[in-house]
Amino acid sequence: MSSGAIVIELKSDLRREQRDVEAAMPRYLADAATQGEVDRAVVGLVTDGATFQAYMLRGGVLKRVARYETQVEAPERLLAWLEPLIAAQPDIVPDPTIVTLAFGRQSLASGRARLAARCNLKATCANNSLLVGWISVHRRFATVCR
Secondary structure (H helix, E strand, C coil), rough: CCCCCCEEECCCHHHHHHHHHHHHHHHHHHHHHHCCCCCCCCCEEEECEEEEEEEEEEECCEEEEEEEECCCCCCHHHHHHHHHHCCCCCCCCCCCHHHHHCCCCHHHHHHHHHHHHHHHHHHHHHCCHHHHHHHHCCCHHHHHHH
């Protein structure tokens, strides 16, 4: 992620301000994407200190790619969750819990990969009617092509 940009928005209470985030973050991300490098990856990070949420734009639509609830008794977990986003050279200790937080299902890396895979599959479905027919037979994947 070091070749991209991070837009950070601080809130006092995400439970009350979630709508504000969803209204403003697309503009912030679109603006950051036009600064500097062409096709730079931009991630929006919003937090109230208790909850961290990461967003990206895909096709002009805001997508939440990851969410983390802070655990006061385990601050190293937050650092591990943020590490792939903020570190140019990740220095993650190969502990199973840390690796899961950095690369597991709820991680930023996993969320970004799922979003990219969904977008790629949708584009493939739109361009290949045979594939659309095959996928629609399988309920698990049918919703991706709509």
